[in-house]
Amino acid sequence: MFISIDPASGLPIYLQIVNQIKTGIAMGRLLPEEPLPSVRQLALELAVNPNTVARAYLDLEYDGVIYKRQGAGTFVSAQGVEMSKNERRKVLGELIEKALVEGVNLGLGEKELRETFERVLERIMQARQAETVGR
Amino acid sequence: MFISIDPASGLPIYLQIVNQIKTGIAMGRLLPEEPLPSVRQLALELAVNPNTVARAYLDLEYDGVIYKRQGAGTFVSAQGVEMSKNERRKVLGELIEKALVEGVNLGLGEKELRETFERVLERIMQARQAETVGR
DNA sequence: AGTACTGTATTAGTTGATTAATACAGTACG
DNA sequence: CGTACTGTATTAATCAACTAATACAGTACT
Numbered sequence A, B: 001m002f003i004s005i006d007p008a009s010g011l012p013i014y015l016q017i018v019n020q021i022k023t024g025i026a027m028g029r030l031l032p033e034e035p036l037p038s039v040r041q042l043a044l045e046l047a048v049n050p051n052t053v054a055r056a057y058l059d060l061e062y063d064g065v066i067y068k069r070q071g072a073g074t075f076v077s078a079q080g081v082e083m084s085k086n087e088r089r090k091v092l093g094e095l096i097e098k099a100l101v102e103g104v105n106l107g108l109g110e111k112e113l114r115e116t117f118e119r120v121l122e123r124i125m126q127a128r129q130a131e132t133v134g135r
Numbered sequence C: 001a002g003t004a005c006t007g008t009a010t011t012a013g014t015t016g017a018t019t020a021a022t023a024c025a026g027t028a029c030g
Numbered sequence D: 001c002g003t004a005c006t007g008t009a010t011t012a013a014t015c016a017a018c019t020a021a022t023a024c025a026g027t028a029c030t
Helices: A013-027 A039-046 A050-062 A085-105 A110-133 B013-027 B039-046 B050-062 B085-105 B110-133
Strands: A066-069 A073-076 B066-069 B073-076
Touching: A013 A039, A013 A050, A013 A110, A013 B085, A039 A050, A050 A066, A085 A110, A085 B013, A085 B085, A085 B110, A110 B085, A110 B110, B013 B039, B013 B050, B013 B110, B039 B050, B050 B066, B085 B110
Parallel strands: none
Antiparallel strands: A066 A073, B066 B073
16 A cells, blocks of 8 residues: 555644545545455554544545445445535635635745646646556 | 634634634735734634634744734734745645645546636635725 | 833643554455 | 454543633833
């Protein structure tokens, strides 16, 4: 697995797991229906209590990006967020606003904000395509 | 003052203050060198301990968006973040990545991501211009 | 100088988040 | 059917975040 914990990060372990898995899915490194490591397996690998991993998986399930089947394991969802498109746009809008407010207060101009956005978007989209092509 | 606290928000009071002031500055509702309400005044208004407001102001000062002068009060900085442009882009990039990862996992496509970004950016830029023109 | 305003420091109480130990319960599959 | 794997529940310890009470210290301004 590609997950690594940084004890000095200050961010709770379970959130580090959540973030990295979310990023992995968004980047296409984890494809729909692909199994995640079992709670125990990942816990062992990260030298962490199984409950901590379970907590991360719980969050991810709540967000709809993974699903679980007792005895079988945990899997990446196939794009199944039960939210209206408007709600999803609202959530996204708030996160983008947060980023832009920060950017403006850092003294960055409209052009730089656009450039940074494009750069990040391109990177994500290219990563996704590279992954979905290779399998 | 335009700040309002939502006790049910879950977000700490001091962070609600920080966010709203940052947004206010980014939107141009608060202009450089403009004074903020005193710690006591805002605390009274929000029915909150002065230290809570002070804590918010401390964060804002650390981020460089305000500065304080004993006896005189607290003021909006004039774009004074001491960070290289590269560092600032990195910070912004991380926040945008976070937003985009979330957006992708919500099932939004490239087009919708762009649209949402443009919508939010336009809103901020227009607000800024409206404010800076009116004074 | 004195009064009334600024922000600051100290201390302490409360609460919730985080993680872990450990024991439980359900499913796969030889 | 039983063993070995899944995830789950319970409980508890620890720690840090948050907020408040209260007292302190510096500046403005008449």
